[in-house]
Amino acid sequence: MTMPQPVPMRNQPRPNAADHAKLWILHGAAWLALMIYVWTAWVVSGDFRTNTTGRGSEPDWYVALIRGWEVFALVVSLVILWWFVVRPKLRTGRFGFDALFFLGCMALCFQEPWINWTAPQFLYSTTSINFGSWTAHIPGWTSPNSELVPLSLWALSAYFWLVGIPAYAGSRFMRRLRTRNAGLSNLRLVGYTYLAFCVFDVLLESFITRTQLFSYGSTVPALTLWAGTDHQFPIYETISWAGTYTVLASLHFFRDDRGRSLPERGIDKLRITSGRLRTFAQFLAIMGACQAGMLFTYNIPYAYWGMHAVMAEPFVAREWRTAGVCGPKTAYDCPAPNLPIARIGSPTNRIDR
Structure with missing residues (x-):
């Protein structure tokens, strides 16, 4: 006689699911605490000020481009905020997954300037609206003069439309691939998405x-077009940033039948009675996963490349690009072969010949 087999319950939380959720929530909370600490220290220190070094020496076409781009960035950001966050909240009275996901992507702007951790590699321009950068207040930061980096406001808002939207589109791409081929393995699904990105x-x-909206001023020449x-x-x-896109798209796509992404699973097992507090816990988990994705696929690899990077001469000669962070008129030479890597606390890295 054949014994009937038990029917498995879909997405039944494991006994440690609540602990899993707690770790992700605490991870996100740690990121939020770091953001609040760093941004507060940045503002009260006096480093929160516009860097105008070299402004006025740029070509007129570039000034017009930046002003137009800043308007474009503001409009697009407001449209995305309305469509994915505010509009659904007004309709349902709650923040859904997409709203929390886009807010989590927006929070990645905190890591935007981290590419310059070991050396100035990524350049904006003093032409753009900026208030310097907060990186000098991050514990363990090593690159000097980083508070002068003119972090463009449009580049921060771009985490809605140059990060959130492509990641969302990547999730839809994964859904389409899975719909057309239900037998496609998760590994191949992720691989195809990575190549598309x-x-x-x-x-x-x-x-x-x-167009020099931003530039990779310092690179490893042998690995640079x-x-x-x-x-x-x-x-x-591309190898790194496509990885970040893929992680974010996967976070959005791989959800259970209750719409829970990986870091959220088990939240329902926690003793959270307030709906608003539960939503905040979901946000922390999602945001923390986004931060970890960008840190490990992008900024940690770039910390390594920064130790081998060389700044191209066209940027060294343009103060509106180097912004007083490095160059002939500063205490630090820009990254170059056989030149010591500048560090906070060292008076200079210049070698007298």
């Missing part, structure tokens, strides 16, 4: 670097 990133970054020009592009950027 590689193509997308090359096209996107080609436009951005050619058009090395030495003002539109040079490191191929390892």
Whole structure:
């Protein structure tokens, strides 16, 4: 006689699911605490001020481009905020997953300037609206003069539309692939998505670097396309950033039948009676996962590349790009072969010849 087999319950939480959720919530809370500490220290220190070094020496076409781009960035950001966050909240009275996901992507702006941890590699311009950068107040930061980095406001808002939207689109792409081929393994699904993001990133970054909306000023020449020009592009950027996109798209796509992403699973087992507090806990878990994704796929690899990077001469000669962080008129020479890597506390890295 054949014994009937038990029917498995879909997405039944494991006994340690609550602990799993607690770890992700605490992880997100740690990130939030770090943000509050760093941004507060930045504002009260007096480093929160506009950097105008070299402003006025840029070509007129560039000034017009930046002003138009800043307006575009503001409009697009407000549209996305309305469509994915505010509008659903007004309709349902709660923040759904998409709202928390886009807010989590927006919080990644905290890591935007971390690419310059070991050396100035990523350049904005003093032409743009900026208030310097908060990186000098991050515990363990090593690169000097980082408070002068003119972190463009449009680059921060871009985490809605240059990060959140592509990640959301990547999730939809994964859904379409799975719909067309239900037997497609998760590994191949993620692999195809990563390759698609590689193509997308090359096209996107080609436009951005050619127009110099931002620039990869310091790169490893042997791993850089058009090395030495003002539109040079490191191929390892695509390898890393496509990885970040893929992590975010996977976070959005791989959800259970209750709509819970991986870091949220088990939250229902926690003794949280307040609906608002539960939503906040979900946000912390999602935001923390986003932060971990960007840290490990992008900023940690770039900390390594920064120790081997060389700044192209066209940027060294343009104060509105180097912004007083490095260069002939500062205490620190920009990254160059056989030049010591500048560190906070060292008076200079310049070698007298």
